[in-house]
Amino acid sequence: xxxxxxxxxxxxxxxxxxxxxxxxxxxxxxxxxxxxxxxxxxxxxxxxxxxxxxxxxxxxxxxxxxxxxxxxxxxxxxxxxxxxxxxxxxxxxxxxxxxxxxxxxxxxxxxxxxxxxxxxxxxxxxxxxxxxxxxxxxxxxxxxxxxxxxxxxxxxxxxxxxxxxxxxxxxxxxxxxxxxxxxxxxxxxxxxxxxxxxxxxxxxxxxxxxxxxxxxxxxxxxxxxxxxxxxxxxxxxxxxxxxxxxxxxxxxxxxxxxxxxxxxxxxxxxxxxxxxxxxxxxxxxxxxxxxxxxxxxxxxxxxxxxxxxxxxxxxxxxxxxxxxxx
Numbered sequence: 001x002x003x004x005x006x007x008x009x010x011x012x013x014x015x016x017x018x019x020x021x022x023x024x025x026x027x028x029x030x031x032x033x034x035x036x037x038x039x040x041x042x043x044x045x046x047x048x049x050x051x052x053x054x055x056x057x058x059x060x061x062x063x064x065x066x067x068x069x070x071x072x073x074x075x076x077x078x079x080x081x082x083x084x085x086x087x088x089x090x091x092x093x094x095x096x097x098x099x100x101x102x103x104x105x106x107x108x109x110x111x112x113x114x115x116x117x118x119x120x121x122x123x124x125x126x127x128x129x130x131x132x133x134x135x136x137x138x139x140x141x142x143x144x145x146x147x148x149x150x151x152x153x154x155x156x157x158x159x160x161x162x163x164x165x166x167x168x169x170x171x172x173x174x175x176x177x178x179x180x181x182x183x184x185x186x187x188x189x190x191x192x193x194x195x196x197x198x199x200x201x202x203x204x205x206x207x208x209x210x211x212x213x214x215x216x217x218x219x220x221x222x223x224x225x226x227x228x229x230x231x232x233x234x235x236x237x238x239x240x241x242x243x244x245x246x247x248x249x250x251x252x253x254x255x256x257x258x259x260x261x262x263x264x265x266x267x268x269x270x271x272x273x274x275x276x277x278x279x280x281x282x283x284x285x286x287x288x289x290x291x292x293x294x295x296x297x298x299x300x301x302x303x304x305x306x307x308x309x310x311x312x313x314x315x316x317x318x319x320x321x322x323x324x325x326x
Contacts (some may be wrong), residue, residue, distance in 0.1 A: 003063065015304065023208055025208060034102070039188050050148075053325050055317075060301060062184060063259075064145075064146075064149055064184065064185065064187040064242075065154065065210055066186035066187055067117040067141065067145050067155050067156075067157060067185045067186070067187055067188075068085075068155065068157070068187075068189070068256045068257075069155060069156070069158075069159060069177065069178055069188070069189040069190075070082060070085065070156065070157075070158050070159065070189070070190055070191075070192065071159045071177075071178075071189065071190070071191045071192075071226075071230055071233070072191060072192040072194075072210060073161055073162060073193075073199055073223060073226065074161075074162040074199070074202075074203060074206075075192060075194075075198075075203050075206065075208075076192060076198075076199045076238055077192065077238035077242070078192055078196050079095075079254070079273060080231055080238075080242075081173070081192050081238070082095060082156075082158045082237070082266075082273060083157055083268050083271040083272075083273065084249050084252075084264055084265075084268060085243070085252065085256075085269055086156070086273070087264035087265075087267040087268055088154075088253060088258050088259065088260065088261050089258075089259045090152055090153045090259070091153070091156055091258065091272070092148060092153075092155055092156065092256035093156040093158060093251045093276045094156070094157050095158045096158060096159075096160040097157045097158060097160060098159065098160040098164060098177060099133050099134060099137035099158055099177075100133060100134070100169075100174055100175070100178070101163035101164075102163070102167065102169065103126070103162075103163055103167065103210070104119060104269065105122075105123060106206035109152075109240075110225065111123070111222055118133050118136050118137060118140075118206070121133070121213050121215070126233065130174065130241075131166060133227055134175060134180050137180060137224060138180055138181065138184050139229065140156075141157070141184075141185065142184060142185065145185055154258060156256075157174075157177065158273075159178075162208070162210070163223070164176060164177075164226075164307070165222045165223075165225060165226045166203075166208075166211055166222055167210040167211060168210065168211060168212075171225055176229050176230075178230070183324045188255065188256045188257050189230070189233045189234075189256075190233060190234050190236055190256060191227070191233045191234070191235050191236070192235070192236045192237075192238060192240040192241075193236070193237055193238065193313055194237070195239065195313075195315050196216075196220060196223060196306060196309055196310065196315070197216075197289070197292070197319055198289055198290070198295075200216055200219050201289070201292055201296075202290070203219070204244050205290065216299045216300060216303050216306050217299070217302075217303040217305050217320055218302070218305075219306075220303060221305040222306070223305075223309050223311055224305060224308065226313070226315075227309075227312065234255045236248065236251070236252055236255075237313075239286065241284075242269075242284050242285055242287075243286055244285045245265065246262070246265075249264060265284065268284075292319070294302060296319075297319055298319070300317065300318075300319055301318075306318060
């Protein structure tokens with residue numbers, strides 16, 4: 001065969017070459033075939049062309065890479081972990097994704113969203129139904145994932161579970177984000193959690209009281225429902241992440257089948273995304289619990305769902321107070 005062949009064609013000479021060459025053939029097939037149609041007949045014999053065409057037809061199809069998803073409640077350290085994931089090689093992370101969220105309709109954002117046809121269609125005078133919104137979402141994820149997969153990048157979706165489980169909607173009557181995608185693309189997922197007392201305090205402090213009654217019992221009941229929706233997904237504790245960020249991030253990358261960048265902490269300061277509601281600063285380290293009241297101590301002692309939640313997650317449910325505790 002001619003030595004002046006472009007790289008995309010040269011890689012196809014042997015089906016027994018190294019994995020990197022095989023991957024190059026896989027990703028360049030559209031270019032190779034287009035080049036052959038226009039230029040190949042001037043450089044290759046008909047025998048070579050026949051062999052190459054047969055190889056391209058008989059090569060094993062490559063399994064698509066998974067879409068990675070991360071799920072957590074608000075105020076549980078999810079933004080920090082997500083910024084760490086965005087610092088890993090060849091990743092593209094979309095933050096706070098939920099095509100069925102209704103929270104944005106309370107803001108001006110629902111009136112001006114020129115790049116978001118789902119939001120525009122749901123906010124129209126005669127809006128689309130949820131089934132149509134899910135179909136639009138799935139189609140867009142498939143298109144984005146397919147394009148990224150061709151160039152060796154990895155799509156990560158950060159679920160906005162707060163919209164699903166911590167608003168006035170009936171969480172049991174709608175699909176989760178993973179439920180929308182599980183039959184469409186391969187998924188690799190993790191759930192991240194934090195001590196429920198800390199996240200509940202922060203939720204109230206941010207005035208994100210989107211359900212009623214806004215009590216620790218009701219919050220814990222919703223948290224348990226969230227965990228049940230992802231009961232077979234690995235759980236990462238925020239407290240472990242801030243105590244040992246490198247090893248925990250390495251574990252997360254293993255779960256998600258991502259390459260690990262040992263220098264990820266040097267990049268985290270430039271990784272900006274929505275949902276950054278916590279205390280500011282790029283230093284990853286344990287911090288003291290915010291102040292809480294005697295009322296919360298009594299509520300924790302009386303809440304059956306809170307104690308069940310702590311037991312399920314392996315946290316100590318007893319808190320002293322009032323005051324500030326670690």
